């Protein structure tokens with residue numbers, strides 16, 4: 001299902017913090033049906049690049065392109081609207097809310113202006129099956145171990161049916177079993193035409209899953 005147009009692209013992006021340059025003219029292009037790895041040592045700027053690709057940060061220079069078109073003033077809302085979902089390195093769930101509420105937060109399906117609970121439950125059970133979440137959906141996230149929270153985080157991203165899915169070190173808190181489920185899931189999404197960006201320090205995972213690699217070194 002691979003076609004040759006990038007869904008999301010950074011061209012010659014620059015970004016620094018307080019005068020320290022972190023990214024110095026970085027290019028990356030994410031295509032449908034591809035798993036692209038982003039590698040580099042701690043502090044190389046991987047998460048910073050993801051923040052630019054998902055509208056959380058603005059570049060100091062260069063451009064972000066969606067469907068081949070440069071975007072002005074990219075924002076997290078604009079990125080969501082363009083079908084870009086990120087599983088952050090630091091988990092972003094609300095501990096006091098349930099699994100279902102966390103997954104659906106901000107993306108409840110609506111019908112005639114009302115929350116469509118039937119669609120919500122159908123969508124939730126689909127994504128929970130995909131990531132192997134068998135816990136009751138009304139369980140507070142606070143009661144889950146770190147690896148299970150990470151799977152909720154991944155389910156939350158999938159619930160938005162992203163065209164582009166960015167995973168920032170998703171396996172660091174997963175068991176070998178959970179990491180295996182995630183690997184199969186990534187292959188399924190790839191085969192359906194999703195563009196994936198995969199950050200990991202585990203080179204065996206990268207070799208098994210990724211067909212393209214970008215390495216960041218000194219920006």
Ligand SMILES: Nc1ncnc2c1ncn2[C@@H]1O[C@H](COP(=O)(O)OP(=O)(O)OP(=O)(O)O)[C@@H](O)[C@H]1O
Pocket residue numbers: 017022040041042043044045046047048049089
């Ligand atoms: N919001 C910020 N304010 C100031 N400095 C920042 C900020 N975000 C990142 N940095 C700095 O930018 C550099 C790159 O950080 P970044 O988090 O992008 O690296 P990384 O490649 O994701 O590293 P890791 O593998 O540890 O996750 C680091 O020196 C970091 O301290």
Ligand SMILES: [Mg+2]
Pocket residue numbers: 046047048089168
């Ligand atoms: Mg990082």
